[in-house]
Amino acid sequence: MNVEPNPDVLKLLQNHRSIRKFRDQKISDPDLVNIITSAQAAPSSSHGQSYSIIGVTDPIRKKKLAEYAGSQPQVESCSHFLVFCADLYRLEKIALQQGVNMTAAIESTEMFMVATIDAALVAQNAAIAAEALGLGIVYTGGLRNHPYEVAQLLELPKRVYPVFGMCIGYPGEIPDQKPRLPLEAIYFENKYKRFEEVNKHLHQYDEIMRAYYLNRTHGIRSETWSETMTNKRKRPRRMNMKSFLSEQGFPLA
Ligand SMILES: Cc1cc2nc3c(=O)[nH]c(=O)nc-3n(C[C@H](O)[C@H](O)[C@H](O)COP(=O)(O)O)c2cc1C
CATH class of the missing domain: 3.40.109.10 (NADH Oxidase)
Incomplete structure (x- = not known):
């Protein structure tokens, strides 16, 4: 069929x-x-x-x-x-x-x-x-x-x-649509590509995202994707999730 x-x-x-x-x-x-x-x-x-x-x-x-x-x-x-x-x-x-x-x-x-x-x-x-x-x-x-x-x-x-x-x-x-990571940074053929091999694509993407944020904030926010992600993710969040899940019947044995 x-x-x-x-x-x-x-x-x-x-x-x-x-x-x-x-x-x-x-x-x-x-x-x-x-x-x-x-x-x-x-x-x-x-x-x-x-x-x-x-x-x-x-x-x-x-x-x-x-x-x-x-x-x-x-x-x-x-x-x-x-x-x-x-x-x-x-x-x-x-x-x-x-x-x-x-x-x-x-x-x-x-x-x-x-x-x-x-x-x-x-x-x-x-x-x-x-x-x-x-x-x-x-x-x-x-x-x-x-x-x-x-x-x-x-x-x-x-x-x-x-x-x-x-x-x-x-x-x-x-x-506006949010630009995605370039394909080269997220799709690997047959085996994993280490950071050093894809970093140049990440740098290019950083500048694309900087332009996106600048445009969206009328010139106020000049930040790369790497900076945004690091700032957002550097501190642990929602640290009660483990105990919540456990109490909710998901003890993750
Ligand atoms: C699991 C998940 C949780 C999310 N939570 C929120 C949220 O709480 N508030 C929000 O405004 N957007 C949330 N988002 C939307 C993301 O911020 C958004 O998908 C991402 O920035 C990409 O933008 P786009 O969906 O417009 O392409 C979430 C997306 C996912 C997949």
């Missing part, structure tokens, strides 16, 4: 940009169902589908989540805020129903990774589906600033944790 090429999908993927300003317009139920159905079409490890999606539309809950995410207004102003959860609760329960206790497996680092990867793949499918419908999205990793509060608000049982959220809605702006 031949599958027809679909260059429109490539165009869509390569046109992505995060949207942080949304129009005050709800997405329709059929569009939402289309997004979730497309998300579900993502592959999952052993077909375990170890994720759940919580669609938050209640303004009070959205307001709280916006706060928990570090005061990110788009969480409140978007049409639907989806929380993508890694979910081993369902698997544990169906095993128990069959008289099988799978605590040791569920508590392994491997299963934590399986559930996290499943949730991430589903989320990116949702993102592409939303963009295909003319909607905009932005991920919200900021939810992990207050993981305990988020888990409590969403009434997450043990074995479920919020990986990230995603704002979806009608775009209120179309920002």
Whole structure:
């Protein structure tokens, strides 16, 4: 069987940009169902589908989540805020129903990774589906600033944790696209390329990003990508994540 090429999908993927300003317009139920159905079409490890999606539309809950995410207004102003959860609760329960206790497996680092990867793949499918419908999205990793509060608000049982959220809605702006690392810096043939071999490409990219930031901030921010990343990442963050995960039923054995 031949599958027809679909260059429109490539165009869509390569046109992505995060949207942080949304129009005050709800997405329709059929569009939402289309997004979730497309998300579900993502592959999952052993077909375990170890994720759940919580669609938050209640303004009070959205307001709280916006706060928990570090005061990110788009969480409140978007049409639907989806929380993508890694979910081993369902698997544990169906095993128990069959008289099988799978605590040791569920508590392994491997299963934590399986559930996290499943949730991430589903989320990116949702993102592409939303963009295909003319909607905009932005991920919200900021939810992990207050993981305990988020888990409590969403009434997450043990074995479920919020990986990230995603704002979806009608775009209120179309920002410039953010340039990506050059292909030479991230794609290697047959074996890994050490830093020294790709560094010149990183230097070139640094200048591209400096120009991007300067343009975006009307000449105020003159910073390379290397500087931005080092500044952002030099201090450990969210150091309560390990204990949160453990208490949430992911002790990472
Ligand atoms: C897992 C994840 C978490 C993110 N969390 C946030 C966030 O909390 N707030 C935000 O404004 N953007 C967030 N982003 C969006 C990134 O900042 C954005 O994708 C990146 O800067 C590239 O820009 P682009 O998506 O416009 O190409 C997140 C992206 C990912 C993949």
